[in-house]
Amino acid sequence: MADTRVAAGRILPVVVNDRESEARTPGQPLYRIPIEARDALTPCPPLPPLRAGESDLTQIGPGRPRAAGEAVVITGRILDEDLRPVRRTLVEVWNANARGRYSHVIDAGRNDAPLDPNFYGFGRTVTDDEGRYAIRTIKPGAYIARRDIEWWRPPHVHFSIVGSGVRLVTQMYFPGEPLNEKDFIYLIVPESDRDRVIGRPGAGSDGEARFTFDMVIRGRFQTPPDLD
Amino acid sequence: MSQGFTPEATIGPFYPGAFLSDTPQDLWTVGPLVAHRPEGQPIVFVARFIDALEQPVPSLVVEFWQANAHGRYRHPLDESDRPLDPQFDGFARLRTGDAGTLRLQTVKPGAHPVFMEREALRLARPEPVALRRAQGDPELAEWVEGRARSGQALAERAVIMRAPHLRLTIFASGIDRLVTQVFFDDEPLNATDPVLASIPDPEVRSRLIATRRDLGAEARVEAGERGRLEYELDIVLRGGRETPFFDDWD
Numbered sequence: 001m002a003d004t005r006v007a008a009g010r011i012l013p014v015v016v017n018d019r020e021s022e023a024r025t026p027g028q029p030l031y032r033i034p035i036e037a038r039d040a041l042t043p044c045p046p047l048p049p050l051r052a053g054e055s056d057l058t059q060i061g062p063g064r065p066r067a068a069g070e071a072v073v074i075t076g077r078i079l080d081e082d083l084r085p086v087r088r089t090l091v092e093v094w095n096a097n098a099r100g101r102y103s104h105v106i107d108a109g110r111n112d113a114p115l116d117p118n119f120y121g122f123g124r125t126v127t128d129d130e131g132r133y134a135i136r137t138i139k140p141g142a143y144i145a146r147r148d149i150e151w152w153r154p155p156h157v158h159f160s161i162v163g164s165g166v167r168l169v170t171q172m173y174f175p176g177e178p179l180n181e182k183d184f185i186y187l188i189v190p191e192s193d194r195d196r197v198i199g200r201p202g203a204g205s206d207g208e209a210r211f212t213f214d215m216v217i218r219g220r221f222q223t224p225p226d227l228d
Numbered sequence: 229m230s231q232g233f234t235p236e237a238t239i240g241p242f243y244p245g246a247f248l249s250d251t252p253q254d255l256w257t258v259g260p261l262v263a264h265r266p267e268g269q270p271i272v273f274v275a276r277f278i279d280a281l282e283q284p285v286p287s288l289v290v291e292f293w294q295a296n297a298h299g300r301y302r303h304p305l306d307e308s309d310r311p312l313d314p315q316f317d318g319f320a321r322l323r324t325g326d327a328g329t330l331r332l333q334t335v336k337p338g339a340h341p342v343f344m345e346r347e348a349l350r351l352a353r354p355e356p357v358a359l360r361r362a363q364g365d366p367e368l369a370e371w372v373e374g375r376a377r378s379g380q381a382l383a384e385r386a387v388i389m390r391a392p393h394l395r396l397t398i399f400a401s402g403i404d405r406l407v408t409q410v411f412f413d414d415e416p417l418n419a420t421d422p423v424l425a426s427i428p429d430p431e432v433r434s435r436l437i438a439t440r441r442d443l444g445a446e447a448r449v450e451a452g453e454r455g456r457l458e459y460e461l462d463i464v465l466r467g468g469r470e471t472p473f474f475d476d477w478d
Contacts, residue, residue: 009475012404015238020402023279024465030475034426035378036388039342042476043293043397044303045319048250081233094244102242106287122244158240160247162291165305167397169405171237189235196234218233218477 007032015184017149042165042219047090047126055125057093057137060118067119069098069138074157074199076213078131080166085131086217089164093135094122095157100143111143127164139209142179154179154186157199159215166217173198174211236404243289243323243399251321255292255334258315266316268297268335270456273394273410273438277328280466284328288400292320292332294393299338308340336457337394339417341387391417391424396463403465406473411437412459427472435464435471 009030015021053062058071074093078086096102099113103120119138127133137157145151154177161168173180175198180186189197199211258264273292277285295301295318300310302317318337322330392415398406411418418424418437427433438459463471 010477015402018402020400021238022402023281023283024285024400024402026406026470026473027280027466028470028472031427031472032475034422037342037390037422037426039305039390041293041301041303041306041395043291043319043395044301045251045293046302046317092244092247094242094247096242104242104244106241120244120246122246124247124250158237158243160239165303167291167405168234169236169239169399170234171240185237189237193233193235197237215234216232 013188015188017146017151017184042167043162044165045090045163047088047163048124050124050126054123055133055135057095057119057121057123057135060120065118067097067138068116069119069141070209071136072139072209072211073134073136073204074172074211074213075132075134076215078127078133078161078166079214079216081216081218083216085127085129086161086164086166087127087129087131089127089131089166090162091125091127091133091135092122092160092162093124093137093157095137096140096143096155097121098138098141100141100153113141113143136208139174142177151184152179152182154183159213161215161217166219168215168217170197170215172211172213175199175201238401238404239289239399241287241401243287245323248289248321248323251319252317253320253322255316255318255320255332257333264315266296266335267313268316268338271334271336272456272458273332273334274441274458274460275324275330275332275410275438276460276462277324277330277398277400278462278464278467278469282467284324284326285400285465286324286326286328288324288328288330288398290322290324290330290399291397292318292322292334293395293397294318294334294337295340297335297338299340299392301340310338310340332394333456334394336412337392339392339415340390342390342422388422389417389420391415391421393421393423398463400465406465407476408463408471408473409436410461413437413439423474432472435462435469437461 009032011029012025014025058067080086097116097119101111101113125133125135140155142152142154145153155174156171159170199213202210202212204210256270277288279285296313296316298310300308300312324330391411394410396408409423424433438461441458
């Protein structure tokens with residue numbers, strides 16, 4: 001019988017100067033799943049029904065006024081680790097408003113910036129057969145994460161990809177933002193991979209700023225052959 | 229050298245509540261006032277999340293994924309001939325409250341076989357893209373060869389049974405994605421489960437096994453004819469009693 005014991009897995013990095021990260025990040029190496037238990041049955045939740053306009057965060061509903069700030073369109077492709085398109089996967093996005101305030105009860109009190117009555121800051125869409133998605137949002141403002149050490153979070157959009165055998169949560173940053181290079185969460189990304197979390201600017205014919213944000217999702221997930 | 233993959237990041241403190249309310253949070257209930265129920269033993273899984281300072285972790289998000297009562301996943305790659313349950317998808321997303329706890333209402337998952345034939349085939353014949361990458365990377369080529377060897381070994385094996393378990397994907401401010409599996413202390417198959425067996429220290433292994441609560445007769449009556457069972461487990465993110473978490477990247 002072959003020896004299928006496996007060596008220890010990764011040790012997860014801690015975000016410097018983040019107390020939560022220090023207290024919550026496992027200190028032990030991850031256990032690698034033994035080969036005889038690797039079955040590719042990564043969560044494959046059924047797609048939820050989406051409402052009209054959910055991929056457009058710049059309005060809280062169809063026909064409602066446009067939120068304050070600069071509208072940006074973010075498009076991209078989602079690929080698995082063998083560079084196959086991840087089809088019909090749920091893409092969830094959330095970001096702060098133009099002034100750097102989230103519409104979240106936890107952000108009340110710690111942030112002086114006002115809510116925008118026309119911006120909730122979360123939305124969803126589903127990838128097509130080529131793994132493409134598109135969302136429209138308001139470019140988020142920077143906000144202070146910790147006053148005691150003057151830690152500012154640069155503008156960023158949270159992305160969550162779930163379904164069709166993949167799982168990724170990441171953050172997209174905007175190119176050329178001076179705060180990027182001082183952000184502890186950005187700096188924890190290995191230098192050689194940092195361009196992978198920055199949206200690439202592109203030309204929009206309609207005057208809207210456009211960014212491309214492609215994702216390649218690691219994991220020995222197996223894209224299901226057919227979800228129809 | 230760039231790994232070529234999109235780096236993971238924390239969900240941060242401001243995860244939208246709409247992503248919770250628009251995702252199943254109770255796998256007992258098919259829909260409001262709907263009489264249909266999933267098959268199997270109703271259970272409640274109560275998890276308490278604790279950090280290195282022994283403090284509860286609020287606003288932590290867990291995604292649960294599990295087989296139905298027959299041991300079948302609603303997943304295109306589950307090749308089992310066990311039946312699907314039309315009333316059960318097996319995916320839920322929950323958030324901890326201020327006490328760091330959450331309660332999942334679900335049915336107990338069935339034990340299930342791991343189908344090694346397909347896995348063996350996959351291991352033995354890596355994807356063309358993986359091969360191309362391997363050509364430029366000597367370590368990766370070695371890994372591909374190792375996979376092929378493992379594939380041959382697996383093809384010669386009998387079906388391996390997994391003990392009933394829940395699969396958890398954990399997100400919170402301060403951490404990236406964590407994955408683990410939770411077992412039940414009244415399941416004899418725990419003794420031979422390959423994931424549990426891969427953790428050498430029995431005390432560490434026990435940190436993945438939820439304990440059945442002793443519910444009084446009153447609770448059983450309240451739950452109706454199909455009395456529920458309750459299981460509880462502390463999940464410790466860091467520290468002396470740290471829960472084992474798994475690396476699912478390869």
